[in-house]
Amino acid sequence: MGAADVVPGVSGGTIAFITGIYEELILSINKISLQSLKVLREKGIKEFWKEINGTFFVFLFAGIFISILSLAKAVLFLLENHPVLIWSFFFGLIIASTILVGKTVSKWNVGTVSSLLIGAVIALFISSIQTVGHVDAKWYLFLSGAIAICAMILPGISGSFILVLLGSYHTVLSALKDKDLAIIALFGSGCVVGLLSFARLLKFLFARFKEITVSLLTGFMMGSLYKVWPWKMNIGTEPLVIHSDGREDWMTTNVLPSNFEGDNQLLMAILLAFAGLALVLVLEKFAPKEK
Secondary structure, three states, X not given: OHHHHHXXXXXXXXXXXXXXXXXXXXXXXXXXXXXHHHHHHHHOHHHHHHHOOHHHHHHHHHHHHXXXXXXXXXXXXXXXXXXXXXXXXXXXXXXXXXXXXXXXXXXXXXXXXXXXXXXXXXXXXXHHOOOOOOOOOHHHHHHHHHXXXXXXXXXXXXXHHHHHHHOOHHHHHHHHHHXXXXXXXXXXXXXXXXXXXXXXXXXXXXXHOHXXXXXXXXXXXXXXXXXXXXXXXXXXXXXXXXXXXXXXXXXXXXXXXXXXXOOOOHXXXXXXXXXXXXXXXXXXXXXXXXX
């Protein structure tokens, strides 16, 4: 999940879904409440730990944070130097994820198909937005964390891409690279507030409208394929923004491999797409199944 959340266009929620921990994640987050604090006061730390499923959170978030801190530089390097190959890998991963999540819908009818299409349109719209904004205000970083974490636990909606839209992506990623604890703590506080609030809505949706909700999430993943299409071309005559380090941000559009400027690396891209697809199938096969 941490590795996925670093990349704009890939959702950590997708990984949670295909590895069989998604509903446990949502339910466990919902257990952190005033009721759990009452258990702590009346029954002690041991019962409180069991109440909030503490061990689950320790292993999950340790894995996420270790992955984010260790992979941030590597992911930036690959995105800048081998974009076609890294996006091809994630394209295959998301295709397989969409199929596996869609298979969990027991009955396709007008409601679930409509939900699927709505989710696909929403994700397609979000993925097609062009932005290069950059905001450093402290209150805005807190707000960015609260909003982005909601997307990070939604399959198909990339939290890091939401940060790109909000203009906070480079600020947060640079803080992770430079170990800027002040910015990390501020952003993390926003994430906690957003996570505790949004998880309650998801719990309600899964309890009352599970088939509709899962089909909507499947649509989100379908629509996000636009963002991770490997072959892109700059449009316009000059970059929208030139950063202080010389990095340029352009508006881009998706193109066919045959129309790609430069080496389209088609064979290797196809192989990596299949590798991403195979990885998801292996994860799904060996992941513990939810009870």
